[in-house]
Amino acid sequence: xxxxxxxxxxxxxxxxxxxxxxxxxxxxxxxxxxxxxxxxxxxxxxxxxxxxxxxxxxxxxxxxxxxxxxxxxxxxxxxxxxxxxxxxxxxxxxxxxxxxxxxxxxxxxxxxxxxxxxxxxxxxxxxxxxxxxxxxxxxxxxxxxxxxxxxxxxxxxxxxxxxxx
Numbered sequence: 001x002x003x004x005x006x007x008x009x010x011x012x013x014x015x016x017x018x019x020x021x022x023x024x025x026x027x028x029x030x031x032x033x034x035x036x037x038x039x040x041x042x043x044x045x046x047x048x049x050x051x052x053x054x055x056x057x058x059x060x061x062x063x064x065x066x067x068x069x070x071x072x073x074x075x076x077x078x079x080x081x082x083x084x085x086x087x088x089x090x091x092x093x094x095x096x097x098x099x100x101x102x103x104x105x106x107x108x109x110x111x112x113x114x115x116x117x118x119x120x121x122x123x124x125x126x127x128x129x130x131x132x133x134x135x136x137x138x139x140x141x142x143x144x145x146x147x148x149x150x151x152x153x154x155x156x157x158x159x160x161x162x163x164x165x
Contacts (some may be wrong), residue, residue: 021065034060041073050081059094068097072104081105084115102131102145109152122158125149 041056045115055075064070075090089110094101128149132142 005095005109008044011096019065020065030046034063038069038073041077045077045080053077053079054083054086059092061090065093066097068094068101071097072101073111075107079111081088082114084111087111100131102128102142102149104128105113105131106145111113113152118158119155122156124151125153125156126158129153 035148037056037060041060044050044053044056050162054074054077057070057077060067060070061074063074073088075087075094075136078084078087080088084128088111091104091111095104095108098104106128109121109128111116112124126149128145132146132149
């Protein structure tokens with residue numbers, strides 16, 4: 001028979017493995033404190049302190065594993081710090097939370113391209129283009145993501161298939 005501490009640890013691990021987040025376990029609302037940490041991490045990133053910002057974003061993702069913003073910002077910091085594997089992982093988590101954001105697969109594609117994984121880079125850029133939709137629907141932000149994805153796709157040696165095929 002397991003002792004109580006081991007049982008509680010096992011229960012907590014199972015909870016987290018099934019998608020639970022630490023924020024779900026606390027009775028007090030700490031969203032204000034988390035917002036302060038988030039804003040501070042963004043300031044660090046804007047100042048070029050990507051490693052420091054990434055450490056704070058990692059802490060925030062531990063607290064709330066379902067926050068798109070925490071995962072995306074972590075990916076951005078890791079990408080800026082050339083930590084390609086960490087960036088790809090963070091972008092993957094962000095994409096699972098919000099699949100409709102074209103900048104996520106585009107940024108992941110840039111990371112795959114930077115570390116020389118051309119097949120996965122091409123796949124990510126094609127995913128970004130798919131999420132962008134048709135050119136008639138896009139605003140400036142989507143147009144920029146489309147431009148980056150097409151440029152990245154051309155660097156992989158893969159040609160983008162037109163929407164008419």
